[in-house]
Amino acid sequence: MKIVVQRSKEASVKVDGEVKGQIDAGLVLLVGVTHEDGPQEAAYMAEKITNLRIFEDESGKMNESLLDQKGQILSISQFTLYGDTKKGRRPNFMNAAKPDVAEKVYDAFNDLLEQKGVVVEKGVFGAMMDVSLVNDGPVTLIVETP
Template identity: 55%
Template sequence: MKVILQRAKDASVTVNEETIGRIDEGFVALVGVTHTDTEEDVDYLVNKIIHLRVFEDENEKMNVSLKDVGGAVLSISQFTLYGDCRKGRRPNFMQAAKPDMAKALYESLNNKLKDEGIHVETGAFGEMMDVSFTNTGPVTITLESADR
């Protein structure tokens, strides 16, 4: 699995001109699933997401986690994270998981974040979405479960 985390002071997702998810301080998480991912990948990423110290402490140092600040996550499914652009000019998405598998692991990640006490809002799996947010810092971190 790949997750692109972007620290946000506010974020929202809209489908068909209707806002379906909104958070204040926390992360926008773009989540991609590949065909070899398992629940172990989900567990690894949940642990990283909630404990990653990229929020500022009282000395303006990135030393505080999502859990510490009581932050939320706006989780967006993003199969294009597994786009391969090495050949030609059109990405191939052969490394992205099939929708049924991807949706199950994506939902597992969101549920396990909730089980850790994190407020999670989501987009709509498989839908065209408009995501708006203010990336503070800016801080953007790439997490890959294959790196564990």
């Protein structure tokens, strides 16, 4: 799995002009799934992301996690994270998992986040989405499974 993590002050996702998910302060996650990913990778990523110390404490240092802050998550499926642009001008998406596999891993990942007590809003898997966010910091990280 590969996830772009963006700390945000607020964020939302629309499909066909209708808001499908919206959060206040927390994280926007762009979630990519590859062929080898399954429940173990979803569990690793849920643990890693909820405990990343990327929020400021009272001293202004990045010492607090999403769980410490009681932040929310807006999770967006993003197969294009596995686009290979090494050859030619059109990305090759062969490294992205097929939709039926990716959706199961994506759903399992979001379920694990919710089991940790995090409010998780989501886009619509496979849909064209308009994602809006106010990036806080800006803080943006790429987190990958080992």
